[in-house]
Amino acid sequence: MSRGASALRLARMTSPADRPLCALWDRHRRYRGRLIGAFTMSTVNKVADVMPELLIGAAVDVVVREDDSFVATMLGVESRYAQLAWLAVINVVVWIIESASQYVADVMWRSLAQGVEHDLRVEAYDHAQHLDMSWHEARSSGDTLAALNDDVNQLERFLDAGAPAIIQTVLNVILVGIIFAASSVQLFVLAFLPIPIIIIGSLYFQRRLTPLYQGVRTAVADLSSALSANLAGISTIKAFTAEARERQRIEQVSDAYREANTTAIRTSAAFVPLVRMAILAGFTCTLLLGGWAVLDGNLEIGLYSVLVFMTQRLLWPLTRVAEVLDLYQRGRASARRILLLLEVPIRVPAGTESLERPVRGRIELRGVRAGYGEAPDVLHGIDMVIPAGETHAVIGATGAGKSSLLRLVLRFDDPRGGEILLDGQNIRDLDWDSLRGSTGYVSQDVFMFAGTVAENIAYGRPDATTEQIRAAAEAAAALDFIDELPDGLETWVGERGVTLSGGQRQRLALARALLREPAVLVLDEATSAVDNETEAAIQRSLRVATKNCTALVVAHRLSTVRHADRIWVLDHGRIVEAGTHDELVAREGTYASLWNVQTGAIAG
Numbered sequence: 001m002s003r004g005a006s007a008l009r010l011a012r013m014t015s016p017a018d019r020p021l022c023a024l025w026d027r028h029r030r031y032r033g034r035l036i037g038a039f040t041m042s043t044v045n046k047v048a049d050v051m052p053e054l055l056i057g058a059a060v061d062v063v064v065r066e067d068d069s070f071v072a073t074m075l076g077v078e079s080r081y082a083q084l085a086w087l088a089v090i091n092v093v094v095w096i097i098e099s100a101s102q103y104v105a106d107v108m109w110r111s112l113a114q115g116v117e118h119d120l121r122v123e124a125y126d127h128a129q130h131l132d133m134s135w136h137e138a139r140s141s142g143d144t145l146a147a148l149n150d151d152v153n154q155l156e157r158f159l160d161a162g163a164p165a166i167i168q169t170v171l172n173v174i175l176v177g178i179i180f181a182a183s184s185v186q187l188f189v190l191a192f193l194p195i196p197i198i199i200i201g202s203l204y205f206q207r208r209l210t211p212l213y214q215g216v217r218t219a220v221a222d223l224s225s226a227l228s229a230n231l232a233g234i235s236t237i238k239a240f241t242a243e244a245r246e247r248q249r250i251e252q253v254s255d256a257y258r259e260a261n262t263t264a265i266r267t268s269a270a271f272v273p274l275v276r277m278a279i280l281a282g283f284t285c286t287l288l289l290g291g292w293a294v295l296d297g298n299l300e301i302g303l304y305s306v307l308v309f310m311t312q313r314l315l316w317p318l319t320r321v322a323e324v325l326d327l328y329q330r331g332r333a334s335a336r337r338i339l340l341l342l343e344v345p346i347r348v349p350a351g352t353e354s355l356e357r358p359v360r361g362r363i364e365l366r367g368v369r370a371g372y373g374e375a376p377d378v379l380h381g382i383d384m385v386i387p388a389g390e391t392h393a394v395i396g397a398t399g400a401g402k403s404s405l406l407r408l409v410l411r412f413d414d415p416r417g418g419e420i421l422l423d424g425q426n427i428r429d430l431d432w433d434s435l436r437g438s439t440g441y442v443s444q445d446v447f448m449f450a451g452t453v454a455e456n457i458a459y460g461r462p463d464a465t466t467e468q469i470r471a472a473a474e475a476a477a478a479l480d481f482i483d484e485l486p487d488g489l490e491t492w493v494g495e496r497g498v499t500l501s502g503g504q505r506q507r508l509a510l511a512r513a514l515l516r517e518p519a520v521l522v523l524d525e526a527t528s529a530v531d532n533e534t535e536a537a538i539q540r541s542l543r544v545a546t547k548n549c550t551a552l553v554v555a556h557r558l559s560t561v562r563h564a565d566r567i568w569v570l571d572h573g574r575i576v577e578a579g580t581h582d583e584l585v586a587r588e589g590t591y592a593s594l595w596n597v598q599t600g601a602i603a604g
Contacts, residue, residue, distance in 0.1 A: 028116055380572075422520070
């Protein structure tokens with residue numbers, strides 16, 4: 001393979017996550033002006049910051065050399081009192097410039113950090129919510145939450161404090177180096193001799209810290225995942241008196257995070273003594289050799305004062321290199337995790353075509369095969385036609401593939417083979433507004449958002465009026481219990497609807513779906529958590545509500561679907577029967593057996 005081909009292949013294999021901070025520079029172009037402005041203000045601030053040492057040296061020079069001082073020569077002022085007064089005025093101006101530039105630089109750096117943090121969090125969240133359902137199901141929510149929250153915050157801390165510190169340290173070395181080089185080449189070499197040691201040490205510690213902080217980010221993700229899962233399952237923990245066991249498990253995960261942090265901090269902190277020894281060497285050289293040069297008459301005492309102060313100004317800030325390096329490595333590890341999240345491909349992308357309005361709701365499945373990951377197919381060659389306006393039901397034993405079929409119709413997943421049509425168009429080609437915007441969905445696991453009852457019902461139609469919300473609630477047989485709540489529609493629903501019963505949550509979810517007046521209504525065990533009387537009321541309402549839409553229903557209770565226009569019986573991912581309730585009962589096949597068991601016609 002040629003060298004050019006090898007380079008091209010290497011470039012293609014390189015991920016932005018491998019150079020995270022450079023990738024952020026490429027992604028957030030609109031902040032480049034703010035970054036340049038912040039850098040400029042930091043430069044002005046650092047120039048003003050080193051001026052007081054020069055003014056101290058000039059003041060010593062005035063006192064020692066009197067009329068022959070540097071100030072007298074430059075300003076043409078003979079009186080030492082006037083020379084010192086001029087130095088005082090210059091000092092005031094320098095301090096004002098330093099203070100003002102520090103304020104502007106801080107505001108600009110923090111504004112930059114907050115802006116990048118906000119944009120990156122929103123971008124990462126938006127990307128995550130567009131990823132297909134199988135990705136979310138294969139990944140813990142705590143891991144995703146850690147990337148969207150903690151990792152973004154770590155990056156913000158680096159941009160807020162770490163980046164300005166790096167820039168000011170570099171500027172400090174350059175400015176002090178210029179002063180040393182102009183004063184004494186020998187002292188310049190001796191004072192700067194520790195810097196290569198510090199740089200080499202920094203590179204060594206950086207290589208050591210990179211995997212350590214990646215371990216810290218992994219540990220915090222594990223901790224977030226464990227906490228999130230336990231808080232979501234708090235009722236199960238209480239029911240099985242597992243509080244002590246779960247406390248111990250969280251303690252173990254938290255201890256792993258603590259250990260990962262401790263190891264990283266211990267390694268990072270070991271760098272400080274190295275820097276201090278280098279500072280001691282540089283300061284001793286300046287103090288001793290510079291003093292000897294003054295005694296020998298080879299160096300002015302004022303300039304000697306400047307160099308002594310400048311040596312500390314040069315080397316002492318380098319003690320913060322360990323802290324800055326810590327922020328850098330944390331920020332780099334966090335940025336890498338965020339960018340890896342953003343690199344996850346969307347495997348179920350929206351199409352570009354729109355359905356003609358009004359949507360009729362005809363659904364057709366042609367030779368559909370489907371499965372999860374690398375596992376074998378769970379649906380095998382499904383052929384199904386649901387004419388517009390009809391109610392069709394899918395029934396079968398647990399694991400028959402009923403919910404998998406609904407996921408395909410909603411396009412949470414794409415089939416491995418075959419195609420699904422809505423009004424004659426392949427749903428792969430439809431935009432989300434045409435497909436999901438025309439669909440009402442009630443899942444088996446009902447989710448309620450923290451908010452009022454009305455807000456939860458109107459989630460899919462935020463502009464709905466109170467009358468429309470009440471009508472949808474009535475159609476879902478939910479209005480009676482809503483009116484009995486303390487504040488009716490304005491009653492606050494706790495996170496995940498914990499203040500409501502399972503049946504109440506199911507009826508609110510049904511009302512939420514009906515409020516959209518969908519062309520296609522998809523119900524996955526929508527009445528499994530309600531009693532027989534409520535189910536009968538919901539069925540009566542649904543027969544009215546679904547007159548103008550297509551309904552696809554999955555249910556275990558066959559009484560729920562007996563009035564469907566057609567019932568499809570799935571067994572191990574294959575359609576084994578199809579027909580009306582009466583036809584299937586008369587056929588005395590799988591459906592008839594299930595019906596007899598549920599109605600008690602034969603012993604189950």
